[in-house]
Amino acid sequence: MELELEEGGLPYRKRSDRTSRLKKYRSLRRKKWIAEFRDWMIMAIVVFAVMSLLNLFVFNISMVKGHSMQPTLYEGERLFINKITLAFTDPKRGDIVVLHDPSSGPERKEYLVKRVVGIPGDIVEVREHKLYVNGKPVVESYVDAAIEDADFTPVPVGRGFYFVMGDNRHAGASKDSRFIGAIPLEIIVGKAAFIWWPLSKLNAL
Numbered sequence: 499m500e501l502e503l504e505e506g507g508l509p510y511r512k513r514s515d516r517t518s519r520l521k522k523y524r525s526l527r528r529k530k531w532i533a534e535f536r537d538w539m540i541m542a543i544v545v546f547a548v549m550s551l552l553n554l555f556v557f558n559i560s561m562v563k564g565h566s567m568q569p570t571l572y573e574g575e576r577l578f579i580n581k582i583t584l585a586f587t588d589p590k591r592g593d594i595v596v597l598h599d600p601s602s603g604p605e606r607k608e609y610l611v612k613r614v615v616g617i618p619g620d621i622v623e624v625r626e627h628k629l630y631v632n633g634k635p636v637v638e639s640y641v642d643a644a645i646e647d648a649d650f651t652p653v654p655v656g657r658g659f660y661f662v663m664g665d666n667r668h669a670g671a672s673k674d675s676r677f678i679g680a681i682p683l684e685i686i687v688g689k690a691a692f693i694w695w696p697l698s699k700l701n702a703l
């Protein structure tokens with residue numbers, strides 16, 4: 499009788515041990531899944547924070563809207579904007595920059611993309627539909643037409659200001675310093691470093 503009890507009790511203990519191991523296995527799996535989920539969440543938060551800081555201080559991605567920079571830039575192209583470069587060097591003549599639109603009214607845009615043609619201390623003018631800086635004609639290989647808008651008399655560029663123009667020189671094609679005046683350094687967001695999309699037009703600026 500005692501032997502039968504021992505033999506009869508053995509399968510029950512095995513089932514009990516199996517159930518206990520199964521519960522423990524499921525508990526470990528659940529803890530592992532929770533730990534992995536927590537790690538992924540932490541990683542996602544860190545990546546988001548790093549990308550946000552990089553986007554705020556180092557670089558930005560912008561899409562060209564409008565035709566004011568043709569034939570250099572066309573609508574829909576994506577630009578890589580280097581923002582950190584302004585912390586070490588000021589914009590130079592020929593740089594393509596992205597800036598906050600300083601104008602007001604219904605035609606105002608959040609950002610403009612233009613080319614720097616005059617830096618602090620320069621004197622800029624348009625004479626006989628050609629750009630002059632400091633009394634000398636500027637060779638502009640990036641344009642495909644003469645300036646069709648009206649000439650203007652010499653304009654001195656003040657300290658901390660920049661004279662910008664669009665590469666599209668057809669009449670009324672670009673809202674730039676000819677109409678809104680020289681722009682202060684603090685509204686320049688960054689320098690357009692290269693076109694990154696579409697890939698067929700990948701090119702440094």
